[in-house]
Amino acid sequence: MALTFRQLKYFVATAELGQLSQAAIHLTISQSAVTSAIKELEDSLGTQLFLRTATGVTLTATGRRFLNHAYTILASVDEAMRIPNLESTLTGMLAIAASYTVLGYFLPHHIQRLNALYPRLTIQLHELNRDAIEEGLITGQYDMAVLLTSNVSNPELALEPMIHSVRRLWVGGHHPLLKRESVTFSEVAHEPFVMLTVDEAAQTAMRYWNETPWRPNVILRTSSVEAVRSMVANGSGVALLSDMVYRPWSLEGRRIETIMLLDPVPAMSVGLAWRKNKELSPAMHAVREYFRHTFMEPRTTG
Template identity: 95%
Template structure:
């Protein structure tokens, strides 16, 4: 079985984070996809790279040596991607609208790579809320958008989701719910709840809460993800947010843990949007193909 870049990326993320679950969150894929990729890699190499423990995984001696090679390979690939494509004839300007969450936690890295791949293409970014993005796409003010496609229902727009980020319960490092074998909305309803409001997060949350007999005990509504992070890490409340915006530490340096709820919680879908029946320009086609290439393999594996 041939070694793949996907296996190397998953291996490095697991080695750096020390937990398969945290690597999956960081990569915005399922834990089973990470586990399978590492097993494939170990089978290909014919040796064990990690020792599994109750608290996570640690590198074997072979794993530590292989990690240095993995860093070298990935760095070389990344450097190659940064080399301007001087032979590219793609020129012009592409206006892309993006929502707050997407621009803050997803898009900048991909814009940098697109700029490296297509140095003659000028990408203009615009941060807007969903209503303004939809109107701008329909009127032709923007060519494309990257936004939470799970929030869009406008029949005049074409949508192409690229990732589906799982929503989990966020709790402080020593929260009693971490000791439970399973956690449901019934348990969460008794906890002080911090409700994020940006990008229609509160409306989305209430849609899935309304499918249960329970309601969140909201103590704070805020548009700041960092405020939610700090409140949760400090033990002042809990929250349900997507893996895409998850970080294990608050600004104060306190730990945040996640719990997968037993009840169904819809994932947050992020993707592309454009006006239906709009003839895609070469630049639009290039952006769509970039996201398809970037996410098709991880999505198929998960």
């Protein structure tokens, strides 16, 4: 059976949302259609892409690798369909602010695509923390921002979340917790914990830890994702971070595995922000429509 565009769309939606039911709602189709498409895709590839859990689905190691290929294929198709727009007459300058995590792990690829789609539009990027981004949007210093929308509560800003990156437990390649059928906060609380601090990660972590009777045994607080990666891969501790910043290897070449906790952990939401009631310029509208088309709108109806 040949791999289809529809299967890839449904697979990506399920991978990003972590639940078949949520993927169906996002795509405005039935859950059975999503289930059938993924089964067809797994049959075509001859391998399992998802593990079914009590709270939804999680990517297998093969599924995570295939997700990168799926993104590439869908982006290529999308680019081909937009070829007439490559000679766009949209001109001007757009100041976009971004937080550290977004700029390091999400935005560069999309800036490259926007530059290709709108070659006469100049995009200026500014890396800032959330407080500075919010102030800059309100004062007009920046036109738009791409940031962790799950951290924003400013009523003066309009928010448009695009993706929700699942948070999982990171452990070394031979960690004993990998042998457990399920892992909860109670088990994690007994492990040495490496706490990432950049982009308010520590405050966010404590919000969901505080929903439990447990507390993390923090041995290191660091703003470096690579430091977290190395500590986890070397067996010095565990971490709880989103799939967006996950990579399977540390700089030393040691393996990092992930575990989906049985307890609920909120996803990390990434999206656009701009000053509420601000009239969107043609450039702002183009950027918003690009991200809507890429992440938010269903691209097929079957």
